[in-house]
Amino acid sequence: MQPDTHHEGSLAVTVLVSVGRHPLTGRGRRADQDARGVELARTLRGAEVELLHAGRLDEGSEAALRGYLGMGFDALSLLEQPAGADVLPALAEALEAAGPQLVVAGERAEQGEGSGLLPYLLAERLGWPLVSGLAAVEDVEHGVATLLQALPRGQRRRLRVRLPAIVTVDAAAPAPRQSAYGPARRGRLDVQAAPVMDDVDLAQWPAQPARKRPKRLKIVKAASARDRFKAAAAKAEGGGGQVLSDVTPEEGAEAIFKLLKEEGVLR
Amino acid sequence: MCDIQRRDPRQEWIARNRLHPRHLEVLADLGGQAGGGAAREWMGPHGLIRRNPHGAGFIGPNGVKRIDRSGGQQGQGASGARASTAASKPRVDIEVPAFLVAVVPDMAGGRLTGHDRDLLGLARQLADADPTARGAVLAVVFGEHKEDDFAGAGVDRLLHLAEIDGFAPEACLGALVAAEQAWTPRHWLLPDSKLGGADLGRRLAARLGERPATAVWQLDADGEAPLGWRCTARGAAGTLDFQRPLPRLVLALAECAEPVSETRHAAEPLALSVALPSQLARIEDLGQVAVDPAGVALSEAEFILSAGNGVRDWDAFHHAAEVLGATEGASRVAVDDGFMARDRQVGATGTWVTARVYVAVGISGAIQHLQGIQTCDKVVAINMDPGCDMIKRADLAVIGDSARVLEALVALVEQSREEKRNAA
Amino acid sequence: MLDTLLPILIAAALALAVIGAGRRVRLWRQGRPARVPLLKGLAAMPRRYLVDLHHVVARDKVMSNTHVATAGGFVAAAALMILVHGLGLAEGVLGWLLLAASATMFVGSCCVARRRRNPPSRLSRGPWMRLPKSLMAFSLGVFAVTLPSVGLLPEDFGSWLLALALAAVVTWGLAEMVFGMTWGGPMKHAFAGALHLAFHRRAERFSTKKGGSGRSTGLKALDLDDPEAPLGVENPADFTWNQLLGFDACVQCGRCEAMCPAFAAGQPLNPKKLIQDMVVGMAGGSDAAYAGSPYPGKPVGEHQGSTHGPIVAREGKALVDAETLWSCTTCRACVEECPMMIEHVDAIVDMRRFLTLEHGNTPNKGAEVLDNLIATDNPGGFDPGARMHWATDLELPLMADRQQVDVLLWLGDGAYDMRNQRTLRSLVKVLRAAGVDFAVLGNEERDSGDVARRLGDEATFQSLAKRNIATLAQYRFQQIVTCDPHSFHVLGNEYGELGGHYRVYHHTTFIAELYEAGRLTFRPWKSGSVTYHDPCYLGRYNGEYEAPRNVLRALGIQVTEMERSGFRSRCCGGGGGAPITDIPGKQRIPDMRMNDVRETGAELVAVGCPQCTAMLEGVVDSTAEVRDIAELVADALVEAPSGPAGRGEEQMRTVRPLAEEVA
Structure with missing residues (x-):
């Protein structure tokens, strides 16, 4: 995509993209993590990025897929799959045929089971190493990629992996660029035939909209009812919050210090 | 404490003399020595045993006084009871388990996380379901750890592989496969967490060819299911619940079960009989990258020190953020006035933050700002104006000059760090 | 000698001007085609120039007179000069007229020169600084060469040297005024301006009818159905x-x-x-x-x-x-x-x-807002099903239940904003007090598309607009009332091109009408000086300056006007997606506007726009309280007996329903 910047041959990158689902309205969209993956690939120096999707082509999914094209792509390869199909064989075959150096995927799909297994199964089947939860690809040199993996609390871990490899990105990766209407409208969806395998198991599992999980009560293993009552009541009285007025700065600081320690944010 | 009984005649005399002004004090004192609320028995001056009937008994678990005439409870006081709870939990030993439930905890920071404990609780549910054929919970732990309460968390068997350290998913996977071959646990449970469990669990699933249940948060007994259980798993980015039979491999969410608290277990060390296969590591760990807390994205930060219109001394504010190790945030006004960068703005018009602790310095709390900190757990406000909206939202509010409070806070933190260094 | 030189000069200047005009026209013709009635436009041009343009110029009386003298003098002088000196028709009155015209122009150019002595910073310098001299050269030169023609001076007055000097002056004047007009000098504005008026892109701005709208502010739609049509302007x-x-x-x-x-x-x-x-x-x-x-x-x-x-x-x-x-x-x-x-x-x-x-380069929060609009139909990304949560206790009638009402109350995205919810509550209270038969779309309502359109996302705008139009087409109502001038503008002026024609009222207009119909009674305003901030999308976009002031007057409020009010009102900084794209400057626009408020000494600034409310309330340490007019009205309401309300309802029902047209 950016031929002026690559210095040691181009790097073939395939990004697996899926049709996302807006959490509030359920409308189809670019899946957030996949779009971040596309952004990550798009900013890689000397990368030749291909978009690959396995699924159905209908009105809803087309708009979402065109969303990826709007990030500045001419075409997207689409492996036609019926609803409820296991897309693993189709993707594995396509990747084997194309032989990219790096495959980028989101961690989990926003529709269907969304188990996040697909990249692992692909890696197992292709025999490639897999690194999950990427924040950035720092460098690719001589077939070895230096990656930055995102850890909780904004921490990062640096890894080095031999290519070809599969990497997944999560919400810590850079935010995707805006999808522009013009390129999205112009881009091609190259529909290709692919082997189809039904996902028999998934069809048997009843699915329903996620229930709100019960909030766990603070378990108090107190000796007496009085203590248990006190512990239960302590939560309720916390609603208003504690206000320290007419205290010296030192006393105020002490109270804050205590809270910070309790919460364990001071390192 | 030494065991030699020492008598204080004067005290005993006061204890007998109910009219003595220090009578109650001495009674309490004597009682304290004996470990009860008040003295129940003591030797009189003439060698006679004196009894205080009010001192008999103890405060029961429901706050009611209980007198146990059998003598079994003699001398058991509150302080003694606390010390012995850990030891008093019934110990459960499963000598010959009918099956194994393997758990691979995250062990973040070398200790069991809350998530790990929940998972062990889930494992216990699976293991103890049939009292006639109880299973054992096997925990597989990689690398050095600092945990000393595997027993209390419900671990019957412990496979500790200290040689696999750091981020080595391929080596971990090899070890798990070896464990699978050695013992073939009926269940594999892993936390579906960003700390590593989610990754390792999926690797294991792909290697074993098992289709795991991911994001499991509920478990019910179900006779019709192959393994006797049915689970509820989140799917589609947390918007769907799938009901499905419980498979062998389970990746469970936090709070999937109550952690073990009533019993103690053996936590008996196990070892693999075969040496781990040496593997060519295709993923090389170059170690953690030092991350400047100030550079952490606001939406990711867990501890934010945020400045508003009330901040006058900006150098002091930045210094405070540095010392506290907090990520800096700002209100719209502070950004508009050019004191902070735009990407530091918190609120509906800036970034919606998810910090656990949010310290608002000199922020009055415009509605847009409060919207942006909705999901923060603990909000601390330092403000001059006791009537502002931020104070109403805050869990802890300090009314006063923010610069001086911050200064004092910085001093406290530095002092405590100093003490820790000296102690170490 | 001048007799022979002048016709040549004039002819040469005119010829060069024609060549220049051709070149200039070629430059313009590089643009995309646009259908404009050429002859009709040319015919309408003098009126547009003399009436509409001068209406704007006349806001500055001195400059207006200067321009009348200079431009009028020049046009007359140039035309007469061609006759007198070019064609040699110096006899009789023409020569005298030319003298008068050039004298007028000279007076005008003196004013221009005075203006240019210490020009305000907004004026461009460069070639514009020589313009007064050129004007003087032309007018003086023409005046001087005409003197002999009318016989005030002998034909052979002065030496050939003087004649040469005069010829040089005239040449200079002609070069600037005729040659420069089409070759890019300051006088280009006269040539291009005249044609611009004739072929203006918004001919509707120049109303030929008395009392015509004379206003054309809606953006023009892009053709999204044609894949070849360019999306906006690249070069x-x-x-x-x-x-x-x-x-x-x-x-x-x-x-x-x-x-x-x-x-x-x-x-x-x-x-x-x-x-x-x-x-x-x-x-x-x-x-x-x-x-x-x-x-x-x-x-x-x-x-x-x-x-x-x-x-x-x-x-x-x-x-x-x-x-x-x-x-x-x-x-x-x-x-x-x-x-x-x-x-x-x-x-x-x-x-x-x-x-x-x-x-795909909308800056800052722009991309996020557009994504939200696409996914949730509101810029904040809120649950579309939660649009009516603010009004659960108000039990607002829904269009879906009522099917047919007088007034459709368009809530706008302010329904998600806690500050604007207060305004909406007040408005509902007022409508109920006046016994207005109204209903809301509820969760069927979407963002009007204003922000998307101003941010350049025509596709999202049209998608929202078409769906809104389809929703509105299901119901019968006579008018739409909204408290959001942006929705007001978009619904009223921009949906038409996509097939949605509605009669839309801003709530202040509607309240003013209700008051005039005697359906609202107010208790007198207590105290405190009040100023009024004209929202751009109500005032400049829709010409509604009076209704809000009438409402305030009805409340017994004497409005202390800000220096910049009415059509010169200064923006609050909240329009056009500016708070979203958030380009840094030296100060903030709302701060400047609140300074304007402070200068009036007002304790309260009345507004009629949720965006203005949010922007002005966001100013720290402001001296004035910001209230929407609906809130002021609701506070001053005296509950009237229900009698007149019923009558008013009847009256309104008799009006021909507008929704039928749409369907």
């Missing part, structure tokens, strides 16, 4: 030819600059410079020759462009920086003020469209 040639012509008409008077809130706030926008940059781009070259105020913080001379080169570069510099385009609040102050009737906002939105639709 100067992507403007329509009459837009390019319009840019060329600029006189660089800088009135737009003086009015522009973004320029005053130190954001990198200057409407005058922007138009001049378009002129530079049209011909190709660098902006180094520009002699007016630059974009704040951006030195002149670093940018260049060409007719078919990009206006905004993806990386680096081209003709204009993207920030410049995103600084605009689309407040239309520049358009309102422009004596040449140039449409700055259209041009800016055209260029924004390209940036958003082709580059």
Whole structure:
């Protein structure tokens, strides 16, 4: 995509993209993590990025897929799959045929089971190493990629992996660029035939909209009812919050210090 | 404490003399020595045993006084009871388990996380379901750890592989496969967490060819299911619940079960009989990258020190953020006035933050700002104006000059760090 | 000797002017085609010039008179000169008329010269500084050469040296005034301006009927069905030819600059410079020759462009920086003020469209807001099912239940904003007190598409608009009332092109009508001085300056006007997606507006727009309270007996339902 910047041959990158689902309205969209993956690939120096999707082509999914094209792509390869199909064989075959150096995927799909297994199964089947939860690809040199993996609390871990490899990105990766209407409208969806395998198991599992999980009560293993009552009541009285007025700065600081320690944010 | 009984005649005399002004004090004192609320028995001056009937008994678990005439409870006081709870939990030993439930905890920071404990609780549910054929919970732990309460968390068997350290998913996977071959646990449970469990669990699933249940948060007994259980798993980015039979491999969410608290277990060390296969590591760990807390994205930060219109001394504010190790945030006004960068703005018009602790310095709390900190757990406000909206939202509010409070806070933190260094 | 020289000079100047005109026309014709009635336009041009243009120029009396004298004198002098000196028809009255005309022009040019002695910063310098001298040269030269023609001086007065000197002066004058007119001198504005008026892109602005609307403020839709049609403007040639012509008409008077809130706030926008940059781009070259105020913080001379080169570069510099385009609040102050009737906002939105639709480069929160609009139909990304949560206790009637009502209350996205919910509650209270038969769309309502359109996302705008139009078509109502001037403008002026024609009222207009109909009674205003801030989308976009003031008057409030009010009202900074794109400046626009409020000493500023409320309330340490007019009305309501309300309802029912037309 950016031929002026690559210095040691181009790097073939395939990004697996899926049709996302807006959490509030359920409308189809670019899946957030996949779009971040596309952004990550798009900013890689000397990368030749291909978009690959396995699924159905209908009105809803087309708009979402065109969303990826709007990030500045001419075409997207689409492996036609019926609803409820296991897309693993189709993707594995396509990747084997194309032989990219790096495959980028989101961690989990926003529709269907969304188990996040697909990249692992692909890696197992292709025999490639897999690194999950990427924040950035720092460098690719001589077939070895230096990656930055995102850890909780904004921490990062640096890894080095031999290519070809599969990497997944999560919400810590850079935010995707805006999808522009013009390129999205112009881009091609190259529909290709692919082997189809039904996902028999998934069809048997009843699915329903996620229930709100019960909030766990603070378990108090107190000796007496009085203590248990006190512990239960302590939560309720916390609603208003504690206000320290007419205290010296030192006393105020002490109270804050205590809270910070309790919460364990001071390192 | 030494065991030699020492008598204080004067005290005993006061204890007998109910009219003595220090009578109650001495009674309490004597009682304290004996470990009860008040003295129940003591030797009189003439060698006679004196009894205080009010001192008999103890405060029961429901706050009611209980007198146990059998003598079994003699001398058991509150302080003694606390010390012995850990030891008093019934110990459960499963000598010959009918099956194994393997758990691979995250062990973040070398200790069991809350998530790990929940998972062990889930494992216990699976293991103890049939009292006639109880299973054992096997925990597989990689690398050095600092945990000393595997027993209390419900671990019957412990496979500790200290040689696999750091981020080595391929080596971990090899070890798990070896464990699978050695013992073939009926269940594999892993936390579906960003700390590593989610990754390792999926690797294991792909290697074993098992289709795991991911994001499991509920478990019910179900006779019709192959393994006797049915689970509820989140799917589609947390918007769907799938009901499905419980498979062998389970990746469970936090709070999937109550952690073990009533019993103690053996936590008996196990070892693999075969040496781990040496593997060519295709993923090389170059170690953690030092991350400047100030550079952490606001939406990711867990501890934010945020400045508003009330901040006058900006150098002091930045210094405070540095010392506290907090990520800096700002209100719209502070950004508009050019004191902070735009990407530091918190609120509906800036970034919606998810910090656990949010310290608002000199922020009055415009509605847009409060919207942006909705999901923060603990909000601390330092403000001059006791009537502002931020104070109403805050869990802890300090009314006063923010610069001086911050200064004092910085001093406290530095002092405590100093003490820790000296102690170490 | 002059007798022979002058016709040659005049003929040469005219010939060169015609060649120049041809070249100029070719430049304009590089733009995209636009259908304009050419002859009708030319026929209407004098009226547009004399009435509509002078209506704007006359806001500055001195300049207006100066221009009448100079321009009128010049046009007459030039025409007469061709007759007198070119064709030698000096006999009789013509020569005297020419003397009078050139004398008038001379007087005018003296005024121009005085103006140029210490010009305000908004005026461009450079070649414009020589214009008064050129005007004087022309008028004096013509005057002098005409003297012998009418016999005031002998034919052979003076020596040949004097004649040569006079010829030189006349040549200078002719060069500037005739040759320069079409070859790019300051007088270009007369030639291009006249044609611009004739072929104006919004002919509706020039009403020929008395009492006609004379207002055309809605943006023009892009054709999204045609895959070949360009999405916005990438390079100067992507403007329509009459837009390019319009840019060329600029006189660089800088009135737009003086009015522009973004320029005053130190954001990198200057409407005058922007138009001049378009002129530079049209011909190709660098902006180094520009002699007016630059974009704040951006030195002149670093940018260049060409007719078919990009206006905004993806990386680096081209003709204009993207920030410049995103600084605009689309407040239309520049358009309102422009004596040449140039449409700055259209041009800016055209260029924004390209940036958003082709580059995908809406700055800052822009992309997020657009994504939200696509996914949730509101810019905040809130659950569309939660749109009515604020009003659960009000039990608002829904259109879905009522099917047919008098008034459809359009809530706007303020329904998600806790501050605006207070306004909406007040408005509901007022409507109920007046016994108005109204209903709301509830969760069926979507964002009107205003923000998306101003941010250049025409696709999202049209998608929202079409779905809104489809929803509205299901129901029968006579009018739409909204408290959001942006929705008001979009529903009333921009949905028409997509097939939605409605009668839309701003709530202040509606309340004013209710009051006049005697359906509302107010208790007298207690105390405190009040000023009123005209929202751009109500005032300049829709010409509604009086109704809000009438309502305030009905409340017994004496409005202390700000220095900039009415059509000159200063924007709050909240329009055109400016708070979303958030281009930094030296100060904030709402702060400046609250300073205006402070100068009046008012304790309360009445507004009629959720955006203005939010922006003005966001000012720290402000001296005045910000209240929506609906809130003031609701506070002052005296519950009236229900009798007149029922009557009013009957009256309103008899009006022909408008929704039928749509369906």
